[in-house]
Each structure stands twice: as C-alpha cells, then as structure tokens.
Amino acid sequence: MSEPFLPLPEAFIKRLQQIVPPQQLASVLESFYQIKPTSFRINTLKSDPEQVKQQLQDEGFDLQPVAWFNQAFTIPNEQRRALTESNAFYQGEIYIQSLSSMLAPIELAPQPGETVLDLAAAPGGKTLQMACMMNNQGALSAVEPVKSRFFKLKANLEQQGASMVKTYLTDGRTVGGKCPERFDRVLLDAPCSSESRFSQLTPKSWSHWSLKKVKEVAKKQKKLLLSALYSLKPRGIMLYSTCSFSPEENEAIVNHILKKFGEAVILEPLQLSINRLQVPANNLQAHSSTSIPLEIQPGLTEWNQKSLHPELANSTRVLPNKVMDGFYLCKLKKIASFF
Numbered sequence: 546m547s548e549p550f551l552p553l554p555e556a557f558i559k560r561l562q563q564i565v566p567p568q569q570l571a572s573v574l575e576s577f578y579q580i581k582p583t584s585f586r587i588n589t590l591k592s593d594p595e596q597v598k599q600q601l602q603d604e605g606f607d608l609q610p611v612a613w614f615n616q617a618f619t620i621p622n623e624q625r626r627a628l629t630e631s632n633a634f635y636q637g638e639i640y641i642q643s644l645s646s647m648l649a650p651i652e653l654a655p656q657p658g659e660t661v662l663d664l665a666a667a668p669g670g671k672t673l674q675m676a677c678m679m680n681n682q683g684a685l686s687a688v689e690p691v692k693s694r695f696f697k698l699k700a701n702l703e704q705q706g707a708s709m710v711k712t713y714l715t716d717g718r719t720v721g722g723k724c725p726e727r728f729d730r731v732l733l734d735a736p737c738s739s740e741s742r743f744s745q746l747t748p749k750s751w752s753h754w755s756l757k758k759v760k761e762v763a764k765k766q767k768k769l770l771l772s773a774l775y776s777l778k779p780r781g782i783m784l785y786s787t788c789s790f791s792p793e794e795n796e797a798i799v800n801h802i803l804k805k806f807g808e809a810v811i812l813e814p815l816q817l818s819i820n821r822l823q824v825p826a827n828n829l830q831a832h833s834s835t836s837i838p839l840e841i842q843p844g845l846t847e848w849n850q851k852s853l854h855p856e857l858a859n860s861t862r863v864l865p866n867k868v869m870d871g872f873y874l875c876k877l878k879k880i881a882s883f884f
C-alpha cells in the first residue's frame with residue numbers, strides 16, 4: 546500500500562528533531578498532515594462580537610470559542626466555504642486568520658492614540674487586528690513592497706473599515722532611515738520560509754524550501770529588524786514574528802541585534818509565556834474548559850553548538866498542533882536612543 550501522504554524533506558525533519566523538545570516531536574510531526582479548523586476574528590470596527598456570533602450560530606455554524614481571545618472563534622474546516630459565502634464575510638464583519646497569527650498584535654498591544662508601524666503588512670490580517678485594538682484612533686502605517694499584495698492589503702483595509710491606516714508601497718528596509726525614532730510600537734511579521742505552512746496534503750507547500758533559501762531570507766530579516774528598531778522611539782516596543790521553525794530566521798536574527806546594541810535593547814517576556822494567556826487583560830479572556838491547546842517552548846539559547854544570548858529564552862515558539870500553527874514571537878524594548 547502506498548503512503549497516504551508524501552514525506553517532508555529529510556533535512557527539514559532532522560532540523561525539527563534538534564529544535565522541538567523530544568516529548569512534543571510526535572504531535573508536531575502529526576500536525577503536518579492534520580486538517581485544522583478554520584479560525585476567524587470578529588471585526589469590532591464594524592460589528593458587535595456577540596451579535597455576529599449569534600447570527601452565525603443561527604445560520605448553522607458550529608462556533609467554538611477561543612479561551613484566550615473573546616473576538617476569535619473556530620469552525621470545522623468543512624464549514625469554511627459556507628463561511629466565505631456568509632453575509633458576515635461579505636460585509637467585512639469577520640476576517641479569516643490563523644489563531645497563531647492573532648497572538649502577534651495581542652502581544653504588541655497597540656493602544657488608541659499611539660503611532661504604530663506594521664513593517665510587512667499584506668494581506669493585512671494583523672494590521673486590521675491592530676486597527677480594531679486602537680479603535681481606529683491614532684496613526685497606523687502599513688508597509689508592503691509587493692504591488693499585487695499591496696493592493697490586496699488596501700482592499701482588505703477598505704472592506705473592513707480600517708480608516709485610520711495609511712499604506713506605503715515601499716521596501717521596509719528603508720523605513721528606519723526615512724522615519725528615525727518615530728513610532729511608539731512596531732510590528733515586524735517578517736517575510737520568511739513559511740515552514741509552518743508545510744502540509745503533507747499539499748506537497749507544493751514545501752517545493753521551494755532549502756537551507757540555502759532559509760539563509761537568504763534570514764539576511765533580509767536582519768535588515769528589516771534593524772530598520773524596525775531604528776524607526777522605534779526610545780522606550781518603544783516592537784514585536785518580531787515569523788511562521789518559520791528555523792533558528793536562523795528567529796533567535797539568530799535577534800541574537801545579532803542584542804550583540805549589536807548591547808543594553809540599548811532588551812527582550813521582554815511575552816504574556817503568552819507568563820500567563821499562558823489565561824489571565825483576563827485587554828483582549829485576553831479567562832481560561833475556560835473549551836480551551837484551544839496552546840503548546841509553547843522558550844526561544845532557543847543554543848543552536849548548532851553555538852551559544853546564543855540568554856535573554857532569547859524570553860522569546861516564544863508556539864508549537865503546531867491540531868489547531869494552532871507553528872509561530873515564533875519575540876518582544877523587544879528599545880531602552881535608549883540609537884543616535
């Protein structure tokens with residue numbers, strides 16, 4: 546009998562074995578052939594979460610709450626198509642977004658009235674979530690250099706009523722130089738090798754992967770992170786995230802920054818690891834019995850027999866499982882001006 550799913554690249558699996566704790570490896574490997582439920586967020590700029598929830602339930606959707614975020618729900622994947630044909634979807638009252646991806650704006654916690662930058666924004670899931678958190682008040686700038694993706698971003702912002710957002714078709718690597726120390730908070734959800742999107746049901750998902758490509762994209766990430774930090778005000782906070790497992794795209798990038806700027810930049814622990822997102826705060830909701838399994842691992846402090854900065858243990862890896870995608874998050878605070 547033939548194998549049900551094509552195997553992932555051997556080199557990728559070998560690396561995972563070095564990255565993921567042994568006790569979690571089996572469930573991480575299983576996640577690559579599981580079909581996850583569809584998750585979405587209610588757009589509070591346009592609608593009331595309770596009303597939309599009721600409306601969707603009345604239409605027959607089997608909504609499951611997410612214990613750590615009261616604006617997010619999941620539905621069985623078989624209902625995804627119907628959701629994209631629903632009135633709530635057409636009206637921009639909901640936005641389909643992976644649960645792991647929702648963690649980045651939650652951790653950055655932009656406030657109404659602040660000046661905020663999203664340095665790699667398209668198609669805009671996290672920009673939209675931040676506009677909701679800021680209640681369309683303040684200044685939110687979104688940067689995207691790829692034309693087709695830029696126009697998708699603009700269309701999404703318009704459809705969802707995120708009127709506060711100013712969009713820029715430009716390379717994020719130039720922003721730090723053009724807007725030094727301008728922003729209270731910066732999100733860099735970096736372009737990456739997208740390893741957490743690999744699915745054994747769609748072999749195309751990893752057809753472009755190689756260690757060489759990982760190293761290439763890491764060079765760009767390093768420049769983007771530098772630009773993000775230059776654009777941040779002293780005392781400002783930034784959030785760096787990727788959907789890759791590769792330490793070269795995650796801890797090693799941040800390690801470079803910590804070495805370069807010494808005490809001018811520190812890593813702050815994430816709510817995710819302090820509270821496992823179970824404490825009510827802002828948009829976070831108390832833990833409930835129907836919670837989505839959230840498995841996390843501290844950032845690596847060693848890779849390829851080389852020690853990395855010990856503060857990297859304050860960054861967090863979300864491990865993929867039957868609901869969540871793999872994700873890396875790191876919160877940096879700029880203590881002193883770079884000038």
Ligand SMILES: C[S@@+](CC[C@H](N)C(=O)[O-])C[C@H]1O[C@@H](n2cnc3c(N)ncnc32)[C@H](O)[C@@H]1O
Nearest residue numbers: 665666667668669670671691716717734735736
């Ligand atoms: C991971 S995606 C961002 C997803 C987005 N944050 C969201 O939640 O919808 C990374 C984005 O970075 C963009 N990108 C690639 N090179 C870039 C650069 N030099 N400067 C800024 N963005 C870049 C890609 O085109 C892509 O849209």
